[in-house]
Amino acid sequence: MADALDPVLNDIDRDLDNSLERLFAWLRIPSISTDSAYAGHCREAARWLEGNLTALGFETSVEETSLHPVVLAHRPKPGAPHVLFYGHYDVQPVDPLDLWTTPPFEPRIDETGDSKKIVARGASDDKGQVMTFVEACRAHLAMNGDLPVGVTILIEGAEENGSQGLPEWVEANRERLKADVALVCDTGMWDRETPQITTSLRGLAYYEIKVTCADRDLHSGFFGGAAANPIHVLSRIIADLHDADGRVTLPGFYDGVREPPPELLEQWRSLGLTPEKFLGPIGLKQPAGERGRLPIELIQSRPACDVNGIIGGYTGEGTKTVIASQASAKVSFRLVDDQDPDQLSRTFEAFVRERVPADCSVEVICYKGSRAVALPYDMPQLAAAQAALAAEWGREAVAVGAGGSIPIVGDFKRLLGLDTLLIGFGLDDDRIHSPNEKYELTSFHKGTRSWARILSALAAA
Amino acid sequence: MADALDPVLNDIDRDLDNSLERLFAWLRIPSISTDSAYAGHCREAARWLEGNLTALGFETSVEETSLHPVVLAHRPKPGAPHVLFYGHYDVQPVDPLDLWTTPPFEPRIDETGDSKKIVARGASDDKGQVMTFVEACRAHLAMNGDLPVGVTILIEGAEENGSQGLPEWVEANRERLKADVALVCDTGMWDRETPQITTSLRGLAYYEIKVTCADRDLHSGFFGGAAANPIHVLSRIIADLHDADGRVTLPGFYDGVREPPPELLEQWRSLGLTPEKFLGPIGLKQPAGERGRLPIELIQSRPACDVNGIIGGYTGEGTKTVIASQASAKVSFRLVDDQDPDQLSRTFEAFVRERVPADCSVEVICYKGSRAVALPYDMPQLAAAQAALAAEWGREAVAVGAGGSIPIVGDFKRLLGLDTLLIGFGLDDDRIHSPNEKYELTSFHKGTRSWARILSALAAA
The missing domain is CATH 3.40.630.10 (Zn peptidases)
Known part of the structure; x- marks a missing residue:
């Protein structure tokens, strides 16, 4: 019953x-x-x-x-x-x-x-x-x-x-x-x-990068222009992660990513979710990711990379003429289809390491990933x-x-x-x-x- | 007496x-x-x-x-x-x-x-x-x-x-x-x-940049790949400040900078202050600034740009899948010879603004500059x-x-x-x-x- x-x-x-x-x-x-x-x-x-x-x-x-x-x-x-x-x-x-x-x-x-x-x-x-x-x-x-x-x-x-x-x-x-x-x-x-x-x-892969240059904080007057700056190193890594079209530049990153079938794309288009409608409620207007795709397509069927946090040097009120010894960032990837977080970890770490000057060091922490x-x-x-x-x-x-x-x-x-x-x-x-x-x-x-x-x-x- | x-x-x-x-x-x-x-x-x-x-x-x-x-x-x-x-x-x-x-x-x-x-x-x-x-x-x-x-x-x-x-x-x-x-x-x-x-x-010009994208912090799962990320915007600005040879890319930045006279260069060379000797005490080995110049030359006679601090998003322990609403950096320039901090302020602000997406905003704070x-x-x-x-x-x-x-x-x-x-x-x-x-x-x-x-x-x- x-x-x-x-x-x-x-x-x-x-x-x-x-x-x-x-x-x-x-x-x-x-x-x-x-x-x-x-x-x-x-x-x-x-x-x-x-x-x-x-x-x-x-x-x-x-x-x-x-x-x-x-x-x-x-x-x-x-x-x-x-x-x-x-x-x-x-x-x-x-x-x-x-x-x-x-x-x-x-x-x-x-x-x-x-x-x-x-x-x-x-x-x-x-x-x-x-x-x-x-x-x-x-x-x-x-x-x-x-x-x-x-x-x-x-x-x-x-x-x-x-x-x-x-x-x-x-x-x-x-x-x-x-x-x-x-x-x-x-x-x-x-x-x-x-x-x-x-x-x-979407799946997730989450990393933290810690770049260390000099073994102490430096006075930027004494050393500026001659000593490596970890914030510059980190910013270069982050900037290099996307190309001018908003695509992630890691080698092989899009392996295993499938284009959505035309009928699904059509269905998404019919929802009328324009960039303005999708992003307007959060105060934005234009999709920031891969060019030429709908916001719903970007979020449902495309992978993405976002820096979730960054810190280094003096962040208090006013000014301090310091070159930090260390700077760090938290970087995560959203994965789709058959993208493999383990493979990504290897590619990402190599990508980071090759952008760190030989006399500086970097630690790449890998948090849990999921397909x-x-x-x-x-x-x-x-x-x-x-x-x-x-x-x-x-x-x-x-x-x-x-x-x-x-x-x-x-x-x-x-x-x-x-x-x-x-x-x-x-x-x-x-x-x-x-x-x-x-x-x-x-x-x-x-x-x-x-x-x-x-x-x-x-x-x- | x-x-x-x-x-x-x-x-x-x-x-x-x-x-x-x-x-x-x-x-x-x-x-x-x-x-x-x-x-x-x-x-x-x-x-x-x-x-x-x-x-x-x-x-x-x-x-x-x-x-x-x-x-x-x-x-x-x-x-x-x-x-x-x-x-x-x-x-x-x-x-x-x-x-x-x-x-x-x-x-x-x-x-x-x-x-x-x-x-x-x-x-x-x-x-x-x-x-x-x-x-x-x-x-x-x-x-x-x-x-x-x-x-x-x-x-x-x-x-x-x-x-x-x-x-x-x-x-x-x-x-x-x-x-x-x-x-x-x-x-x-x-x-x-x-x-x-x-x-x-050297003179000094010191700025703070605050980039704001969405009007609130976002979940990177929902919005990652579609919403602008202020840390990405800021990192791009910082990375763009130097070219691959370590030169500052701001238009006209080197106007008013004179090459040191040959006899001064010779005197500097005779001091035997190699990159290793100069940078060794702080744990570094190679000059990070303009290529092909002595550390003492870089510091005494060349201008420089350093990011003195950066912060945005989640910087605590562990992970947080957030896209920050705002990120900020403190950026300073060391000036030489006839470089004009007032002119630099105008150039720098324009350089920053043209790298901020149209639907995001930026505040450029100019602290005191000196020649x-x-x-x-x-x-x-x-x-x-x-x-x-x-x-x-x-x-x-x-x-x-x-x-x-x-x-x-x-x-x-x-x-x-x-x-x-x-x-x-x-x-x-x-x-x-x-x-x-x-x-x-x-x-x-x-x-x-x-x-x-x-x-x-x-x-x-």
Whole structure:
């Protein structure tokens, strides 16, 4: 007998304020994964979720990885399909802190503007999104005493730090992660009214370069014009990474990159997403990457290189006539199709080293890399989820690729043989990774309802 | 009747410990001029010197400028030559603080190694150097009740911040600064045993560039490859500033730059200062500037461009997939001969602006600039000072140009018609502008004796 859905949806509506209270409690824990000073808080965030899921009736545990622990929760349902839901409890750093209107770990509802918003670090990425699934499970369990499908929930704590330790943990725990399909809630809507299923993701390779020239900071009056300057060396490397047409110049970089098929290009063109429409909301007008391509094409089907941070020399107020001893930059690549992050690491390091003067030195740190992934278009769970989303939102769900990386999706395919449905309710203006991150109250509420519907739909798929 | 010199030198030897105590008291005041948080401390440092000079018998006052105040002290001597001594009480910022072995404003004598050193921010640049002159005056006054020449002392508080406010103050106080020659103690020795008179100085032009692209920080997964990245824009600007031969590419940059005469080049070659000898002590081997020129030539007779600082995006531990909204760099130029800083400002700003995408913006801040200056080789005071230095050090004083800038020297010539003798006792390894700045105890002691001799010699010049 199929569980009834309407009581579940009604319960979600009725219990919204309590759902928010639960989310707020989780958001108050500053679980920043990239800064070791916050390691204890990451552990607290894991424990909070363990407590929550245990109370709902999941068999839950907090398990160690080489970095922050994962939360694993099971609720099997013999004879029914089984889903593996993934999300992360860790959040991005909050700097620059002075640009936050209110403290990042004091969540609040912002009622200014034309919609209510949950404002906090992690509100959208990813605690708010994770709780849409958890609250959908809660409502099913409250109304029907059971879930429509078997569910395993895996919530990690190092997604913003390259999912360090997670692939090894997944590989060692394959038997406990068996499922028919994986679900991830860490992506966005097409727009405020239109749901979206993300069917492909770019991969990521992330490096840090530290160039050292003289063995101490120098006075630029005494040495300027004669001594090597690491900021010059670094700037040359960065400038050399792109040619005048915006293409990445690393040898072999575009190996394994396929041109999108003409029909897909046509579909993208028909969306009417001009550079002005795409970039206007962030104060820009012209695409900065490869010339002659649409913004959506650049983001969904083309690789990219961005310097995510740079520092060297005197950066305080006023002037200092110094030649720094050291300068460093963080450089990342978005990968598509068959680009190989390991091959890229070798090419990139060689590219950097050949641009460093013989009497200077460079350290190239390689953080975790991941390949791009894509979903088979004919999987039955995709159709089921699309129907469920259409029922909730009154619009067809758009199926598109995304520019960001969720490394675990490639690992699920490789290690568990699982395809992943990427369904999320974030909006482009959520300011994830920026000050004043927010999640629309509508995203949270209708996102929870969406998962309730999807769980029911997957039972029949 | 000429004052006796030997008792003065003996008094300097005898009172060395007390001289050091006085210097230490001044060094304890953190008079960082480029950071407005230290403005009060700058004022304290001025007051301390006012007290000291008043006690010695100078008519002393602290006078306002548009930034930090100057200290002005007079002791006229009718019928005798009159000198104007200049120095600065302000010091460089201390970052990176964690590289200091002991706190920068807790001066101490370091007896490790083969010489005793005064270690503190400002020990060499410029409080230690200023006090060599003040202590020489003290000894003359103590032993003879008078100075050999009339003396005006002008100590400013914004030298490390482009001498902001000083030229205007000098111009408004011309009558009070009348003298026959200016003396500056803010330069170095040729080497540990050989005194030096600096006969030319490079000029300085200092800028800050702030590039803004999107109106907020972006997620590099969503926008990477489509949105402009200010670090890329900035790196391109910096990389474009030099060509492959190390020459500055700004249009007209080398206008007004003269090639050194062959006899000077020959003299430089005879010094045997190879790239290895010049750069070895700072851990480098090959000159980084214009190809095919000696290091001493690059530093004394050629202009240069250095980026003194750069910052943008995420610079903390680990990774953050962000495209920054803004990135900034501090860029300075060393000028020679007839290069015009005002013309350079126009060229530089145009060069920067044409490299910023149309939908991004840039702010170019111009800090104070100064032209290069050079001394007439036949001035009688130069010969007198050379003889006095030779008597103290047992070696002829080398007369050379220097790479650094002391903007006031150009202003003294322009506003007061004064030529300046640049005599200092710093060493190349004093780490001025770096952590663990030091001043050799020998520099302080024999420097004081040198000024005592020079004051006597100038009375006869």
